[in-house]
Amino acid sequence: MSSKYPFAIGVTRLRKEPAWVMNFDLSGAIADLKVASSYVMDDQLIDVAGTAEWVHGGILITGKISTQWEGECRRCLGPTSGSLQISFRELYERVEPGGELAGEGDTYPYSGDIIDVGEMVKDQVLLELPLAPLCKDECKGLCVSCGSDQNLGDCGCVETEIDPRWQALDILVDKDR
Ligand SMILES: [Zn+2]
């Protein structure tokens, strides 16, 4: 069942027992994961599994994000899809509720006893979504003349295409007129 904070990790015990390494396995959906030509469906589950451990300076969260994306082939504009497997390792620094991180480091803030890794998961997926996906490596794309999908067969435009040498002659003919 969907929860409002599917990526929240309770770290109370972790802060009390610094030597403990906690395993987590979360799953949820995130809306608006979209770049130019690919996106993760709003109801697509994103799996996040890994470990949380107390380290000097905060809580280190290490793990893997897995999900599926959909998009539009950059050559034929047809539907295309794929999967993402992203490894991550991020440090969460504790701040006062509503507080900000002091430095500009590459860390994420958390307050209280809960770390919500949702924002981090969102950042990671947005970085990994393909900007120019292909439906297949050998996609032939669309015909520049008639716009038909070349993967479905030859549209015949190649034969009617004007040879550039003849095109030059046409210009000469025009001049003579
Ligand atoms: Zn294609």
Ligand SMILES: [Zn+2]
């Ligand atoms: Zn054509």
